[in-house]
Amino acid sequence: MDRPASLSHTTWVCKYHVVFIPKCRRRALYAQLRRHLGEVFHNLARQKESAIEEGHLLPDHVHMLIAIPPKYAVSEVIGFIKGKSAIHLARVYGERRRNFTGQHFWARGYFVSTVGRDETVIRGYIRRQEEEDRRLDQLNFDPDEPPSGGAR
Secondary structure (H helix, E strand, O other): OOOOEEOOOOEEOOEEEEEEOEHHHOOOOOHHHHHHHHHHHHHHHHHOOOEEEEEEEEOOEEEEEEEOOOOOOHHHHHHHHHHHHHHHHHHHHOOOOOOOOHHHOEOOOOEEEEEOOOHHHHHHHHHHHHHHHHHHHHHOOOOOOOOOOOOO
16 A cells, blocks of 8 residues: 655645657657656656656657645646756757757647546445444434434
């Protein structure tokens, strides 16, 4: 089981599988750039209190498993990573290649999917919670209170 992270009033485990591509899906992520981009992505994620737990930079797309605190929207963090990394690439590699597009390095949009618990585990947890609530209601029985399942 993953160890939950904490904010001042929240304990959380929010992980996402994210995929995005370079503009026109060109095979721009060659070896030297790929090694450098991994470090850049990790640094940018840390600036948004996020952590890239797993990542693969393939020649024509990027996969990452990223943990993002609930106080940030996924779109905010991914937009930040894509935007700042494109600016960084333009500054570092833009002078070396004439047709490097810089701020337009990444295509618009991305794929995101939540990485959560198994559905049967969640269903079992919910069922157990309902049973636990009923048990507590029986322990705290007050004849003047309506039952928790409905109105009088």
